Amino acid sequence: MLERLGHTVEFPPSQTCCGQMHYNTGYQAEALPLLSRFVDGFEHAEAVCVPSASCVAMMREHYVMMAEAMGDASLLARVKALLPRIYEFSELLVNFLKVEDVGAYYPHSVVYHPSCHSLRMLHVGDAPKKLLRKVRGLNLIEMPNATQCCGFGGTFAIKNAEVSAAMLSEKSRDVLNTNAEVCTALDNSCLMQIYGGLHRQRAGVQTLHLAEILAHTEATEDLAAGGPEGEHAKEHEAAQ
Amino acid sequence: MADSTSARAAVLAQIRKRLTESSIPASTDAELAAEYQRIPRSYSRGAAADADHLLHLFTERLVDYDAEVVRATSDGVAQAIAGLLAAASERRAMVPEGFPSEWLPQGVEILRDQDANGEQLGHEALDGIKTVITTVSAGIAQTGTIILEHSAGQGRRALTLVPDRHICVVRTSQVVESVPEGVERIRAQATQPITFISGPSATSDIEMTRIRGVHGPRFLGVVLVEQA
Amino acid sequence: MSVRVGKTATAPAFPIAAGGALEDSQLRRNVKHATEVIRAKRGRVVEEAADWEQLRQAGHDIKAHTLRHLDQYLQQFEANCERAGGKVHWARDADEANSIILGLLRGYQATEVIKVKTMTSDEIGLNRALEAAKIEPVETDLADMIIQLGADEPSHIVVPALHKNRAEIREIFLDKMGLDHLGTEATDLTDAARHYLREKFLRVEIGLSGANFAIADTGGVCVVESEGNGRMCLTLPDVLITLVGIEKVIPGFQDLEVYLQTLPRSATGERMNPYNSIWTGVHAGDGPQHFHVVLLDNGRTEMLANDLERETLDCIRCGACLNACPVYRETGGHAYGSIYSGPIGAILSPQLQSMEHSRSLPYASSLCGACYEVCPVKINIPELLIHLRGKVVRTDQSTLAGALNPESLAMKFASRAFQSTSVYVAAQRLARLGQAPFVRKGMIGPLPGMFGGWTKFRDLKAIPKHSFRDWWKDHEKARQKSGGAGPVRSATNASDASRRAASSETKEGASHG
Structure with a gap:
């Protein structure tokens, strides 16, 4: 989609993980070595597109603190220089590239789940909905209790599996009540949770990252009809 | 110990x-x-709202939390109080020292906080009194609050607590818009006992719904008098 | 010295207690209903306050300033309170506070005390100490009375009986108040409470309260309440003992102008709660003639040494974070095993106990941030939860068993894998192989071990055969073959309709395997 808009996209193969899982579970020491790796891989880019709001939140909330904790002044300076160029996917389009109509076509009914980190930490606001409203053929349906957490929460979903599942069942019910064909979000982690619940119920609702919907055009094979989608949007891309 | x-x-x-x-x-x-x-305080201290708007808001917010509000001219206070008492078929009322005598209603037995020995009434005796009439120190429009500092005309704290019916007279000049303005009004008397009252006694403890009337007065009547 | 917070030492870990709560469908309905009502009410009155964010910020700043100078403000409060005729006592921990209060009560020959809602007294287990000394504590807050009569535990810091609905409360009243008959309306219940307690208010000569604010520059104390039971306890008895956590001090009387706006809106969704009482020492001819304040530490000072931990003490106990929390919404308060439940409980309880108990609580959150969003003093609860998780992990790793537990080992392995592209890619490949026995039509069903918790309730998408990394390599090759350049780097406004044409590459990209 970014190439379709005329941008040069690079995927630094050295990239792995932003460190959020470690950091948020309390393994902050184990997250530290991942910081310089991230900076090495991305600092040359004009803009870094991260199609995962919670990863961006991790970077913005904790990278400065991590560099300080490491006592590495030069790393700290590099982190501070890089952070303003990091964009969550919808931020990149709406705020940085100033585009809302990306020329996508997607003839399905869709609900948007505002993931907690995109909503409360990045404050992306209406950006994703602006993008979805410009997708031709797409019927955007409002979801009740949309701002309530889906119950994923990283390792919370495993450590407190039963509570996480109870939260998920509320979210699943709200998604199903809209009769939408597809649920979308800015975080594949939340979508993994939501799809996991819906699939267990054999609900027949697909989950797609916003990027997957925006990549669609008339010429694209239909994703809503297809099987499970992969982790494409999970990895970070450097746009240049 | x-x-x-x-x-x-x-x-x-x-x-x-x-x-x-x-x-x-x-x-x-x-x-x-x-x-x-140096602590930044960029919140609102209350705008200079026009008087009509202020009194309208005060009345609306009092009523919203179940208080009864009666407007009166400066020479109509006694009559307004009499009306509130009559509506409750009440013929006696406790009135603290210092309450303006011209506001006392006719034909109503006025009770004082004093027993036969000149002592304050005991709790039991106070519990036998149904209605108390007082002045106030300030009123806050935004929150529908009246403030007592328990000075002359307002009585000690128990007087406006144990009786089931509290009628108070608020002068329009005492009404301010915001909580900061209300706090400012009583700041010079900050070490007096102070009570903020917003509507009758209530609870939200049962299913989170405001239910009127638990231990404090179950009726709050406000006579709003146009007087400086 | 022993810091104690209710019965946390023997409470089960959160995931286990939560499992029990989740099976109680009546409890879950009650909690959901109550929190939804209060959230809606809060939303309306917060909307009304155009300067809400400024009030939150000021509330935060005043508390931050106070805590940086806590020793000075406490001494100021003490001096002013005593000048006005009050007596200030200091307690390092729960036992010391209980013993001070018991000593005072014995001195006044007390057999009964009327109490107005104080979570701090629950924290130190005061009622148990009183009962052991044959002094009867009478809870007068409606919810506390429901808890006391029903021999229950509080499940919320503002509305402790929130887990009980009207019908359940009626049953408790019928049973414990010796009533022949009782109506079913909410007002029937409040009338019953009024009648039941009135005699005690008029007769009992000693009152016991908590405090919402201790005002340093006047020596005054402020209690915020609704029912009038507070005013009764603060006004009618001859003796008043007020238990105050040291973090409840505020510098000035003027600061009430902030908190008396944010607390009621956050706590009960009211513009103002029915009653706020402020008194300073002893007032001749009005109210108690003997007034004691007990200032309680009980682990609070331990939070002062760290900027983030110190924020915990900003809390004004409004309970908004509980009502907003999607975890609390499912489990209610008892699952936290502490009288401080919900998000604030998850950070407060373990810290009060030097991380020795309530260690599962920092994990009782999905870090959704709803608590931070509603907090009227802007405590960054999610950040504190993460910080405390770090403390839990570090203490665990300092023992051999902790260092060798499966989670710790997995985290260490993952960290190493993420530090090397080749190990990362190999691990991905390995996981793809490892999952093979469990994959059915691209999905994974029940798994053993650590991930069993996930797959017990939900399916898991299998790692695709063709990863994005693989697709990207093919994509690059195809691009080079077709002329090398790929789409031109461009700053053109991309909303240009001419860019709607799809490229075949996009098709390939979006319909990966």
């Missing part, structure tokens, strides 16, 4: 120790006051 003197020293020492670990030095009284003054 535990030795509170050494506990005092220990707690204070512990606070100082932990703050020092966080690189926060002890400051002089002057430094402390200066730092306090």
Whole structure:
């Protein structure tokens, strides 16, 4: 989609993980070595597109603190220089590239789940909905209790599996009540949770990252009809 | 009993120790006051709303929390109070010392906070009184609040607590818009006993719904008098 | 010295207690209903306050300033309170506070005390201490009375009986108040409470309260309440003992102008709660003639040494974070095993106990941030939860068993894998192989071990055969073959309709395997 808009996209193969899982579970020491790796891989880019709001939140909330904790002044300076160029996917389009109509076509009914980190930490606001409203053929349906957490929460979903599942069942019910064909979000982690619940119920609702919907055009094979989608949007891309 | 003197020293020492670990030095009284003054307070202190709007808001917010509001001219206060008493078939009322005599309604037995020996009424005697009539120190429009500082005309705190019916007279000049303005009005008397009252006694403890009337007065009547 | 917070030492870990709560469908309905009502009410009155964010910020700043100079403000409060005729006592921990209060009560020959809602007294287990000394504590707050009569535990810091609905409360009243009959309306219940307690208010000569604010520059104390039971306890008895956590001090009387706006809106969704009482020492001819304040540390000072931990003490106990929390919404308060439940409980309880108990609580959150969003003093609860998780992990790793537990080992392995592209890619490949026995039509069903918790309730998408990394390599090759350049780097406004044409590459990209 970014190439379709005329941008040069690079995927630094050295990239792995932003460190959020470690950091948020309390393994902050184990997250530290991942910081310089991230900076090495991305600092040359004009803009870094991260199609995962919670990863961006991790970077913005904790990278400065991590560099300080490491006592590495030069790393700290590099982190501070890089952070303003990091964009969550919808931020990149709406705020940085100033585009809302990306020329996508997607003839399905869709609900948007505002993931907690995109909503409360990045404050992306209406950006994703602006993008979805410009997708031709797409019927955007409002979801009740949309701002309530889906119950994923990283390792919370495993450590407190039963509570996480109870939260998920509320979210699943709200998604199903809209009769939408597809649920979308800015975080594949939340979508993994939501799809996991819906699939267990054999609900027949697909989950797609916003990027997957925006990549669609008339010429694209239909994703809503297809099987499970992969982790494409999970990895970070450097746009240049 | 535990030795509170050494506990005092220990707690204070512990606070100082932990703050020092966080690189926060002890400051002089002057430094402390200066730092306090620097706290940004960018919230609203109340706009200069026009008087009509202010009184309308005050009335609306009082009514919203189940108070009854009657407007009166300066020479109609006694009559307005009489009306509220009559509506409750009440012929007697406790009135604290200092309540303006020209506001006292005709044909109503006025009770005083004094027994046969000249002492304050005991709790039991007070419990036998159904209605109390007082002045107030200030009113806050935004929150529908009246403030008592229990000075002349307002009585000690128990007087406006034990009786089931509290009627108070609020002068329009006493009504301010915001909580900061209300607090400012009573600041000079800050060490008096102070009570903020917003509607009759209520609870939200049952299914989170405001239910009127538990232990405090179950009826709050406000006579709003046009007077400076 | 022993810091104690209710019965946390023997409470089960959160995931286990939560499992029990989740099976109680009546409890879950009650909690959901109550929190939804209060959230809606809060939303309306917060909306009304155009300067809400400024009030939150000021509330935060005043508390931050106070805590940086806590020793000075406490001494100021003490001096002013005693000048006005009050007596200030200091307690390092729960036992010391209980013993001070018991000593005072014995001195006044007390057999009964009327109490107005104080979570701090629950924290130190005061009622148990009183009962052991044959002094009867009478809870007068409606919810506390429901808890006391029903021999229950509080499940919320503002509305402790929130887990009980009207019908359940009626049953408790019928049973414990010796009533022949009782209506079913909410007002029937409040009338019953009024009648039941009135005699005690008029007769009992000693009152016991908590405090919402201790005002340093006047020596005054402020209690915020609704029912009038507070005013009764603060006004009618001859003796008043007020238990105050040291973090409840505020510098000035003027600061009430902030908190008396944010607390009621956050706590009960009211513009103002029915009653706020402020008194300073002893007032001749009005109210108690003997007034004692007990200032309680009980682990609070331990939070002062760290900027983030210190924020915990900003809390004004409004309970908004509980009502907003999607975890609390499912489990209610008892699952936290502490009288401080919900998000604030998850950070407060373990810290009060030097991380020795309530260690599962920092994990009782999905870090959704709803608590931070509603907090009227802007405590960054999610950040504190993460910080405390770090403390839990570090203490665990300092023992051999902790260092060798499966989670710790997995985290260490993952960290190493993420530090090397080749190990990362190999691990991905390995996981793809490892999952093979469990994959059915691209999905994974029940798994053993650590991930069993996930797959017990939900399916898991299998790692695709063709990863994005693989697709990207093919994509690059195809691009080079077709002329090398790929789409031109461009700053053109991309909303240009001419860019709607799809490229075949996009098709390939979006319909990966």
